[in-house]
Amino acid sequence: MYLKHFGLSELPFRITPDTSFVFANRQHQEALNTLLMALQEGEGFIKITGEVGSGKTLLCRRLLQSLGNEWSTAYLPNPSLDPDTLFLAIAEELGVKDAVGLDHFHLVRRINRALLDVARAKKRVVVCIDEVQAMPLPTLEALRLLSNLETEKRKLVQIVLFGQPELDERLRRPEIRQLLQRITFHCRLQGVEKLEIGNYVEHRLRVGGYRGDALFTPGALRALFRASSGMPRLINILAHKAMLSAFGEGVGRIDVKHIRLASKDTEGAKSLRWFWF
Structure with a gap:
């Protein structure tokens, strides 16, 4: 390879999202600032869209690295799941050990209990989901129902959606219009x-x-x-x-x-x- 020829210690232009190579261009930094502000305000849903290769996954990793110990985080890179499998994945990310084999009702109750345990520990939960444009509509609707879990004061879980521009078209579908109404912050990455x-x-x-x-x-x-x-x-x-x-x-x-x-x-x-x- 060309490392020695150019006096390099490692390849500078790999396409793997590596936060050590992050260049905080204006739009990328503004999107990160918006995410952090929205999470601090306790908003339920936040949406980030951008074309293929615009840096969405890298932004997601930067966000997760920026959150302090007061946050409990979950990251789902593959959203092509049915609702119950999605809830199982979230339960696993939250450290729930006894979720496998539960029916839908008891699975949601178990997740709610885990979220309450996190809240009692004075921590907050954020779930980041990548490539959401590929998520089935019933699973998107299940996400909305998951966001209903709350105390009298605040939401028990906040959800950040990362997806390609097609996500906007899917969210305009009449059957999931309630989810669209719950997205309070949105950024579009331009590169x-x-x-x-x-x-x-x-x-x-x-x-x-x-x-x-x-x-x-x-x-x-x-x-x-x-x-x-x-x-x-x-x-x-x-x-x-x-x-x-x-x-x-x-x-x-x-x-x-x-x-x-x-x-x-x-x-x-x-x-x-x-x-x-």
């Missing part, structure tokens, strides 16, 4: 802005151990933004492929031609054939 892409690339390179001069030319950065539309995952894929191309040529700087080659080989990237930088 890295044009003026931020240079800092984004430099930040990831520095975390990866690079200590030299600017590795990407200004034209390469403009091409990178154009080809990726600012979506972090695409930026990472294109930058990685461009560095591989430069490594193959034995050169020490990434130029427009390397981004062009990368864009031709990447699904979802915009063509740069007719654009000049």
